[in-house]
Amino acid sequence: MRFTIKPVSAMRLMSALLLISVVSVSGHAGGRAEQGPQFTLYSGRGESLVAPLIEEFEQETGIRVNVRYGGTAELAVLLQEEGDRSPADLFWGQDAGALGALSLSGFLQQLPAGITSGLPEIYRADGGTWVATSGRSRVLAYSPERVSSQEMPASVLDLTNERYAGRVGWSPTNGSFQAFVTAMRVELGEDATRDWLTAMRNNNAQAYRNNTALIEAIGAGEIDFALTNNYYLGRFLANDPDFPGAQTTFEAGDIGNLVNVASIGMLRTARNSEAALSFVRFLLDRNAQEYFTNEVNEYPVREDVEPNPTLARFEELLEISPIVDLDLLEDLEGTLQLLQETDLL
Amino acid sequence: MNPALPAAATRRPPWYLVLPAGAAAVGTVLPILYLILRALDAEPQQLATLILRSRNLVLFGNTIALTLGVLTACAVLALPLAWLTVRSDIKHKRLLTFMGVLPLAIPGYVMAYSLISLGGNYGFLARIFDWVVPRPRGYMGALAALTLYTYPYLFLNLRAAFLGLDPALEESSRSLGYTSMQTFLHVTLPHLKPAFLAGGVVISLYVLGDFGAVALMRFEVFSYAIYTQYSSAFNRVYAAWLSLMLLTMSLSVVLLEGRLLGRAKLARVATGVARKGRSVRLGWWRPATYLYLTLLFGASLGLPAVVLTYWLTLSPPSIEPLRFAGVFMRSAAASAPAAVVAGLFALPIAYIRIRYPSRISRTIERLSYVGYAIPPLALALAMVFFSLRSAPWLYQTLPLLVLAYSLNFLALAIGPIRSSLLQSSPRLEEAARSLGRTRFEAFVFTVLPSLRRGILAGMVLVFVIAMKELPITFLLAPTGYLTLSVSVFGRTSEALLAEAAPYAAAIVVFSSLFVGLMLKYEGRH
Numbered sequence: 117m118r119f120t121i122k123p124v125s126a127m128r129l130m131s132a133l134l135l136i137s138v139v140s141v142s143g144h145a146g147g148r149a150e151q152g153p154q155f156t157l158y159s160g161r162g163e164s165l166v167a168p169l170i171e172e173f174e175q176e177t178g179i180r181v182n183v184r185y186g187g188t189a190e191l192a193v194l195l196q197e198e199g200d201r202s203p204a205d206l207f208w209g210q211d212a213g214a215l216g217a218l219s220l221s222g223f224l225q226q227l228p229a230g231i232t233s234g235l236p237e238i239y240r241a242d243g244g245t246w247v248a249t250s251g252r253s254r255v256l257a258y259s260p261e262r263v264s265s266q267e268m269p270a271s272v273l274d275l276t277n278e279r280y281a282g283r284v285g286w287s288p289t290n291g292s293f294q295a296f297v298t299a300m301r302v303e304l305g306e307d308a309t310r311d312w313l314t315a316m317r318n319n320n321a322q323a324y325r326n327n328t329a330l331i332e333a334i335g336a337g338e339i340d341f342a343l344t345n346n347y348y349l350g351r352f353l354a355n356d357p358d359f360p361g362a363q364t365t366f367e368a369g370d371i372g373n374l375v376n377v378a379s380i381g382m383l384r385t386a387r388n389s390e391a392a393l394s395f396v397r398f399l400l401d402r403n404a405q406e407y408f409t410n411e412v413n414e415y416p417v418r419e420d421v422e423p424n425p426t427l428a429r430f431e432e433l434l435e436i437s438p439i440v441d442l443d444l445l446e447d448l449e450g451t452l453q454l455l456q457e458t459d460l461l
Numbered sequence: 462m463n464p465a466l467p468a469a470a471t472r473r474p475p476w477y478l479v480l481p482a483g484a485a486a487v488g489t490v491l492p493i494l495y496l497i498l499r500a501l502d503a504e505p506q507q508l509a510t511l512i513l514r515s516r517n518l519v520l521f522g523n524t525i526a527l528t529l530g531v532l533t534a535c536a537v538l539a540l541p542l543a544w545l546t547v548r549s550d551i552k553h554k555r556l557l558t559f560m561g562v563l564p565l566a567i568p569g570y571v572m573a574y575s576l577i578s579l580g581g582n583y584g585f586l587a588r589i590f591d592w593v594v595p596r597p598r599g600y601m602g603a604l605a606a607l608t609l610y611t612y613p614y615l616f617l618n619l620r621a622a623f624l625g626l627d628p629a630l631e632e633s634s635r636s637l638g639y640t641s642m643q644t645f646l647h648v649t650l651p652h653l654k655p656a657f658l659a660g661g662v663v664i665s666l667y668v669l670g671d672f673g674a675v676a677l678m679r680f681e682v683f684s685y686a687i688y689t690q691y692s693s694a695f696n697r698v699y700a701a702w703l704s705l706m707l708l709t710m711s712l713s714v715v716l717l718e719g720r721l722l723g724r725a726k727l728a729r730v731a732t733g734v735a736r737k738g739r740s741v742r743l744g745w746w747r748p749a750t751y752l753y754l755t756l757l758f759g760a761s762l763g764l765p766a767v768v769l770t771y772w773l774t775l776s777p778p779s780i781e782p783l784r785f786a787g788v789f790m791r792s793a794a795a796s797a798p799a800a801v802v803a804g805l806f807a808l809p810i811a812y813i814r815i816r817y818p819s820r821i822s823r824t825i826e827r828l829s830y831v832g833y834a835i836p837p838l839a840l841a842l843a844m845v846f847f848s849l850r851s852a853p854w855l856y857q858t859l860p861l862l863v864l865a866y867s868l869n870f871l872a873l874a875i876g877p878i879r880s881s882l883l884q885s886s887p888r889l890e891e892a893a894r895s896l897g898r899t900r901f902e903a904f905v906f907t908v909l910p911s912l913r914r915g916i917l918a919g920m921v922l923v924f925v926i927a928m929k930e931l932p933i934t935f936l937l938a939p940t941g942y943l944t945l946s947v948s949v950f951g952r953t954s955e956a957l958l959a960e961a962a963p964y965a966a967a968i969v970v971f972s973s974l975f976v977g978l979m980l981k982y983e984g985r986h
Contacts, residue, residue, distance in 0.1 A: 133920060136797035156940055162951040163943065164960050185943065185951055186935040189692040190838070194936050196697070197842050201849045203857065203940065289689045325676050328953070336581025336596050355775050355959055360583060459516055461689060 154180035155205040155388035155395065158195065160188025160214065161378060165412055173398050179391045188214045188291055195223060195383070205386040206395065208249070208378070211291040212241075213298065215379045216446030219245040224381040231396060236434065238375050239417045241442045246381030249399045250408040251415035253428075253437060254296050254374045257342040257349055257363040259334050268364065272343070272372025276315035285322045285330045285339035288460040292327065292345050292376050298451045299374045302444045306454070313458045323460070334361045345376070347413035350426060365428075368436040375415070375437040474817040475900055478809040485806040486825045488868045489832035493708065495843035499701035511699050516686075517706070524682040524710065527603055527675075528668045532661055534608040535615045538757060539660070540653075543619035545750065550740040557754070559980050562617060564610045564761045565922070566972030568929040568946070569673035570953070571965055572761075573606040575768040577677060585767070602678035609761040611667050615660030617918075621880055622656035655722060659876055662718040666834040666872065669711055683707045684836060691838050704839045711834030715827045769969065772962030789967055792928055792944040795859060799866035800874075800924035804916050806867060807874035812908070815882045826875065833872035840869055841936040862937045866927045873926060874919030881915025921979040925972040 159166060163185045170181050184191070188210040195202055195218060207224075209215050218224055224245040232240050232247050239248040256269070269275055275284050287293050301309045322339050324330045330342035331352055344363075352359045366372040380399065382392055398404055405416040409424045415433060416423060423430055455461040473479075503511070542561050546554045564572070579585050580596035587593045597605055626649070634644040672688045675681070683703060690700035743750055810829055813822040832840075844865050848856045855861045885908070893903035931946050938944065945964045952961035 133797045133800055133924065136793055162957075163948065164952050164957055182940045184938075184940040185947060187692060190932070190935055193691055193697065193838075193842070194845065197845045198849060201853060201856075289692065323679065325679065329677070332577075333581075335583035337583070337593070338581065338596065351957065456514075 152178065152180060153388070153391045154182060155386075155391040156182040156184070156203050157206045157208060157392075157395070158184045158186070158191045158204045160186065160191050160207075160209040166208075169399075169404055169407055172403075173395060176398075177394060179394065181395065192218055196221070200385055202383060202385055204383050205388045205392040206380055206382055208380040209291075210378055211295050212246075212248075212377050212379055212442055212445045213291050213295045213448040213451075215246040215381050216443070217448045219243060219381065220446045223384055225384045225386065227382060227396070228393065231393075231400065235400075235417050236419060238434065238437060238439060238442070239377060241379075243443050246379045247396065247400070248377035248379045248417050248442070250378050250405070250412070251375050251417060251433075252292070252345045252347055252378070253365070253415065253433060254292070254372055254376065255344060255346045255363045255365055256372065257331060257334055257344050257361055259337070259340045259360060260362045261360055262337070262340045270367045271370045272366055273312060275321075275341070275343075276312065276319050278319070280319060280341065282320040282322070283340040284316070284319070285324050285333050285342040286316070287324050287326055287330060287344075288455055289323075290326050293343065294448060294451050294455070295376050295445055296343070296371070296374050297455065298445045298447060299438070299440045300371050301447070301451065301454070302440055303371050303438060306450075310454060310458060313454065313460060317458060317460060331361055335359060343372070346415075346427070350413040365436055369438050370436075371438050371440075373437045374440060375433065377417075377442065378414070474813045474822070475904075477901070478813055480809075481806055482809040482813055482822075482825050485810060485868065485871060486828050488864070489828045489835075489871070491847055492832070492835045492840045492843035495846050496701045496704050496708070496839055498846075499697050500705055503698045503702070507698075508702070511702055517703075520681060520683050520686050521706075523600075523680065524669065524684075524707075527600065527607070527680065527682055528665050528714075530600070530604045531607045531611060531668045532664060534604060535612040535660070535664055536657065538608065538612045539616040539619055541750075541753060542757065543616050543623055545754075547620055547623035548741050549750075550742050551750065555980070558620065559977055560758050560762060561620075562613045562976050562980065563973055565613045566925055566969050566976055567610055567762075567765050568949070568965065568968060569606070569610060569671060570677060571765050571769065571969070572610045573602075573674040573677040575764040576602065576606050576609075578768055579764070585771075598678050599680050603675045603680040603682075605760075606674040606678060607668055607671060611664045612761075614663045614667070615657070618656040618660035618876070618880070619653060622653050625884055626652055658718050658722050659880070662714060662830065663833070663872065663876060665714045666711055666830065669707060669714070670834045670836060672836075683710070687836050688838065697842070701839070704836050707836065708831060708834065711831050712827075714834075715830045719823070719827070765969070769962055769966050772958045773966065775959035775962070785963065785967075788943050788945055788948055788964070789971070791942055792946070792968075793971070795862055795866065795934070795938070795942075795944065796924050796927035798859075798863045799870070799927045800920040802863055803867035803871050803874040803923040804878075804920040806871055807878050807919055808912070808916060810871075811875050811878040811882055815879060816887065829871040829875060832868055833870065835869070837869060837930070837932040838936070840865060841933045844933075844937055857937065857939050859939055859942070862934070862939070862942075865933050865937050866930060867923065869930075869933060870923045870926050873922040874916075877918035877922070878912060878915040881912045885911040918979055921975050925975055928968050928972055 157170075163183075167183075170183060173179070174181055184204070186194070191207065192209070192214040195204060195207060198204070207215065207218065215224070226244050227247060229244065232244060235248070239251060241247065256272075258268075267279065269277070269280070274280075297309060297313070300312070304312075322333070324333055324342075327344045327348045330339075330344050331348050333339045334342055335352070346363065349359075349361050349363050352361065380396055382389065382396070386392055400417065402418070402421060405418050405421040408414045409416045409421065409427065413424055413426065415427060415430070419430055423433075427433075428436075452461060539561075542557070545551050546558045546561065551557070576597050577584075578596075580594040581587065582593055584594075584596065596602075630648055630652070631644050634648045635641070639647070670684055672684045675685045676688065683706065687700055687703045687707065690703060691697070807829075810822075810826055814826045844861060845856070848861055889907040889911070890903045893907045894900065898906070929946055931950055934944055934947055938947070945968050948964040949961045949968070952958070952964070
């Protein structure tokens with residue numbers, strides 16, 4: 117008969133679930149009131165990379181950091197939804213676009229002038245509502261097995277050539293790529309950018325979800341080239357020195373060498389500005405900058421910090437990268453519209 | 462008279478059941494309201510271009526093709542397995558059942574990723590056997606990945622149906638001279654229809670809403686487009702329109718199920734106890750059966766296991782045990798209450814739906830199914846929107862996260878409870894009433910005990926799925942509340958696969974443990 121199911125065992129499992137619930141809810145009820153200085157950070161940068169840095173800051177200053185980790189874009193959407201009621205003091209994003217868009221809609225406040233002075237031009241936003249914490253350059257990743265040296269394109273614009281048909285991967289949904297398209301609109305104009313996007317699509321450029329997927333696709337042999345950021349390949353090589361991928365840059369000044377930034381800004385509604393600002397200063401300090409370049413493979417924003425030996429030298433980076441005013445990268449919406457028009461989004 | 466109804470079917474259901482059911486219904490309507498609000502923000506001109514984009518049509522076609530494909534493939538995988546574990550003389554039925562449910566514990570992106578990392582110049586096959594096959598992608602890739610981790614929903618339903626099927630029916634058919642094939646087609650299969658529909662509706666809604674697998678496989682469907690809008694765009698308006706279109710599709714699925722199910726009365730009407738059917742000998746089919754099982758479990762369990770192990774061996778993970786334990790506990794501490802709350806909502810919804818059928822009780826049940834198909838990001842944003850406006854003290858607290866989980870996964874808890882209800886007779890309740898018990902007492906002492914299995918199964922399902930959940934956790938968890946799934950995402954998105962592996966493995970191991978416990982108790986007839 118059905119009723120002979122052992123009630124005790126099922127009940128035990130159910131009570132286990134209940135017990136966890138009660139403990140968890142009661143454990144959380146009283147935990148909200150915190151003593152001492154603190155602030156809240158929404159971080160689009162991954163926990164595994166920045167948590168050590170944040171811990172160091174907490175120990176050094178005694179300021180407590182409440183961090184909410186998430187995707188850069190999701191957090192930007194969340195901030196918009198929260199509006200004036202947002203508990204966040206700082207927003208740290210993976211790319212300039214997200215910060216720029218928030219700044220444009222008036223969500224960020226002016227940072228004190230002292231914070232950005234002394235940074236190279238490519239890392240400065242004139243509006244002063246956000247500041248770069250590290251740089252990453254756009255690069256061309258490729259397969260050393262399937263690409264000969266004569267085939268290397270001089271400019272990102274050359275990738276629409278027939279010889280690259282179906283061999284190039286990109287990620288139209290990715291923030292860094294979109295920032296690059298915005299820069300292209302600023303540099304070359306709306307029409308030239310639209311033509312390039314359309315030509316790339318017609319040349320059967322392969323769309324992938326993100327930069328990691330692009331590098332994997334090169335390894336798998338699906339594509340021979342990929343438009344990506346400089347630090348992803350390094351992580352693959354760290355796990356597996358035999359990984360069949362390499363990367364290069366375009367000729368000096370090409371828009372394809374754009375230096376993009378991870379950046380941080382303070383919310384208009386911030387309630388703990390003092391504590392928050394001390395964190396921004398901490399990130400721009402020597403110590404944190406050395407961490408970004410040595411551990412995370414990114415470019416420091418200070419000229420007095422030597423980039424990781426696997427990266428190009430600082431002067432070299434400044435020489436080959438196009439000078440694009442970071443403030444002009446705010447028009448993410450225009451870029452998205454263009455990507456929609458060309459059916460890439 | 463319909464045996465599923467109490468004597469006075471026209472009576473109103475008691476308030477203590479209506480209240481939670483109604484509350485859950487309101488909860489699922491909130492996100493829809495939010496989407497409509499956002500959708501109305503659109504400027505008319507922009508709207509026309511957004512809605513009439515020819516691309517929407519492509520997305521629509523892709524979504525339908527994928528849903529139908531996954532349904533068919535799930536049926537092909539699940540039906541033989543359900544039959545084998547109930548009707549055949551195969552050994553280790555309990556273990557096979559466990560393995561058939563286990564894919565539920567595997568996060569979708571792990572499954573899709575395993576399939577992808579098989580092929581290609583630098584995939585497993587290439588490196589181990591020097592055997593280069595193209596990586597799965599597009600329609601076929603998404604189809605394979607989704608099928609491999611959603612077929613358990615159908616398997617569970619079909620298995621329950623086989624268990625509840627009266628062998629007398631099939632025996633009568635055979636005695637009337639029909640072959641076993643004819644009997645299967647004309648007698649057994651029609652009786653499996655409700656199970657097919659119940660499993661099918663959950664799978665369809667899952668496919669409509671899933672984002673992980675389609676994104677990895679680069680197959681563009683509605684859910685992918687919605688995610689892309691939210692994640693690259695700050696354009697919540699277009700995302701809202703796409704979400705509403707997706708919800709319309711989900712609603713159609715739910716309504717279609719209702720229509721197809723019709724007024725089928727498939728419950729056993731005879732008094733007395735159903736006998737267990739005699740086991741069918743596999744005979745010469747045995748080798749084919751083993752081949753099928755090897756392929757099925759090799760793909761659905763072996764592959765992800767190999768990939769996770771590979772990640773774990775990439776570099777010895779340097780994990781601080783205390784930190785890891787904290788992350789683990791937080792995952793459990795959010796998912797367990799969600800399971801309980803979902804159970805508490807699901808019980809009255811299923812009960813009212815079965816014992817007091819009416820337009821309202823049907824609507825409530827359907828709404829909870831639609832809740833399952835609301836894009837999680839939209840659901841989370843709706844919670845942000847409403848809690849900040851009406852109950853700011855609730856914002857970014859654990860209770861709100863728990864509530865969001867339970868509303869999102871309510872449909873998973875309803876299914877098993879409904880099945881148990883359909884199998885339990887209302888006569889016991891009537892007997893208790895006639896012996897002078899109040900309605901409440903009759904419910905607590907006769908109905909609840911017979912539903913124990915269903916409630917438990919529903920709660921475990923919610924628990925296991927909530928452990929893997931990502932977008933809702935991102936937006937609604939208390940600040941600083943790092944869970945396993947958030948930890949996995951943060952690392953994989955930065956290409957730190959080795960660092961992600963222990964967290965992903967913890968999700969799989971812990972969830973499997975619960976699935977195992979559930980089946981252990983379920984198996985005790």
